[in-house]
Amino acid sequence: MTQTADIAIIGGGIAGLSLAAAIGGRASVIVLEAEPELFHHTSSRSAQQMQPTYGPAPVRALTTASIPMVEAKADAAGVAIYLSRPLLWVHYDEAPDRFDDLLATVSGLTPIGADEAVRLLPALHRAPLVDAAIDLSAVEVDVPTLLAWYRADAVASGTAIVASSRVTAAERVGDLWSLTAGTETVEAPVVVNAAGAWVDRVAGLFGVRPRGLTPKRRTVAVAPASRQVDPRWPMASDVADLFYFRPRGETILASALEDTASEPEDAQPLDDIVQTVLQRVNAVTDLDLGTPIATWTGLRTLSPDTSPVVGFDDAVPGFYWLAGQGGYGIQTSASLAQVAAADLLGADHGLTGLDGVLEQLSPARF
Numbered sequence: 226m227t228q229t230a231d232i233a234i235i236g237g238g239i240a241g242l243s244l245a246a247a248i249g250g251r252a253s254v255i256v257l258e259a260e261p262e263l264f265h266h267t268s269s270r271s272a273q274q275m276q277p278t279y280g281p282a283p284v285r286a287l288t289t290a291s292i293p294m295v296e297a298k299a300d301a302a303g304v305a306i307y308l309s310r311p312l313l314w315v316h317y318d319e320a321p322d323r324f325d326d327l328l329a330t331v332s333g334l335t336p337i338g339a340d341e342a343v344r345l346l347p348a349l350h351r352a353p354l355v356d357a358a359i360d361l362s363a364v365e366v367d368v369p370t371l372l373a374w375y376r377a378d379a380v381a382s383g384t385a386i387v388a389s390s391r392v393t394a395a396e397r398v399g400d401l402w403s404l405t406a407g408t409e410t411v412e413a414p415v416v417v418n419a420a421g422a423w424v425d426r427v428a429g430l431f432g433v434r435p436r437g438l439t440p441k442r443r444t445v446a447v448a449p450a451s452r453q454v455d456p457r458w459p460m461a462s463d464v465a466d467l468f469y470f471r472p473r474g475e476t477i478l479a480s481a482l483e484d485t486a487s488e489p490e491d492a493q494p495l496d497d498i499v500q501t502v503l504q505r506v507n508a509v510t511d512l513d514l515g516t517p518i519a520t521w522t523g524l525r526t527l528s529p530d531t532s533p534v535v536g537f538d539d540a541v542p543g544f545y546w547l548a549g550q551g552g553y554g555i556q557t558s559a560s561l562a563q564v565a566a567a568d569l570l571g572a573d574h575g576l577t578g579l580d581g582v583l584e585q586l587s588p589a590r591f
């Protein structure tokens with residue numbers, strides 16, 4: 226069967242669905258997802274944080290713009306989607322320059338010193354801690370609700386969502402792309418590559434130059450602590466990228482921030498990495514984390530400069546990148562989708578603080 230649309234989006238993760246929602250019926254859209262269910266891969270495996278002081282400059286600007294957008298939606302729905310979860314950057318002596326660099330380059334951080342950090346997060350051992358800074362604007366977000374909203378808004382504006390339809394071939398016929406996706410043929414003048422860890426492979430199907438977008442493993446463990454956990458503690462993140470952890474109810478969600486390159490795949494946790502998570506957090510706290518009650522691994526897909534890759538390809542017509550969201554695809558989703566939708570439609574995105582952001586994300590930079 227042949228279906229037609231103005232825009233075919235490849236990938237039913239947060240990137241693809243937030244874009245379909247932001248287009249909002251101003252063009253006809255079809256979303257093609259390889260898996261039987263939406264959001265099966267990285268989008269449902271995050272740490273659920275939105276942190277304006279985390280990531281490279283364009284990501285920080287997009288995150289700052291996204292937080293009030295999601296909040297406005299929550300207010301209109303009468304739903305609480307955020308928990309205040311300040312981001313406490315903790316500095317040990319492994320990487321002496323990093324803390325100073327962080328304070329010098331990232332606005333929105335308040336230096337508070339090690340004693341205050343331990344007062345705010347009493348599970349931290351005081352002795353090895355050198356310094357700390359806090360981002361009070363960071364929040365924990367209810368990701369399942371956010372994903373459900375993007376999906377509902379996309380469907381309400383007429384988006385067709387076709388699951389179990391992996392795009393395996395593409396051909397330019399006149400001014401249209403003709404895609405083979407499972408048993409479907411889809412024709413559209415514009416295709417959006419929102420395929421997460423598969424983006425460079427999808428580009429190859431279109432004869433588009435890959436941009437060095439590398440999937441990297443990251444594992445999270447949720448474990449009980451042997452001391453009482455206050456669910457309101459901030460999230461602690463090591464400046465040297467050795468660990469982060471935060472309360473998840475009365476348990477602890479933690480990661481050792483591994484960064485191992487991977488093939489695009491359905492990534493699964495490895496025992497030695499889970500043990501490293503527990504060891505690193507236990508070494509700097511009195512949490513004494515026990516056997517995890519849940520673990521998961523996802524692939525963060527990063528460009529060579531760690532900022533997303535967004536915009537029309539500079540060589541191949543009708544091919545749009547919405548890729549390389551790395552560890553920031555939740556926190557940037559609302560504003561990035563609005564910026565990309567406006568770009569695709571030749572409209573103004575209307576967001577403040579994002580002038581020039583598309584130039585910074587251009588696929589032509591690689």
Ligand SMILES: Cc1cc2nc3c(=O)[nH]c(=O)nc-3n(C[C@H](O)[C@H](O)[C@H](O)COP(=O)(O)OP(=O)(O)OC[C@H]3O[C@@H](n4cnc5c(N)ncnc54)[C@H](O)[C@@H]3O)c2cc1C
Nearest residue numbers: 236238239240259266268272274392421523553554555556
């Ligand atoms: C452990 C971990 C913690 C994280 N924590 C956070 C956080 O706290 N905050 C934050 O902002 N971000 C976080 N992230 C990053 C965030 O989860 C990702 O940036 C985001 O989910 C990427 O979304 P996506 O839609 O690009 O990818 P995905 O969710 O992987 O979606 C891509 C989809 O494309 C489909 N696809 C691939 N190839 C094809 C094809 N040929 N045809 C059709 N469909 C195809 C796939 O099946 C997949 O469903 C974290 C990531 C990890 C791994």
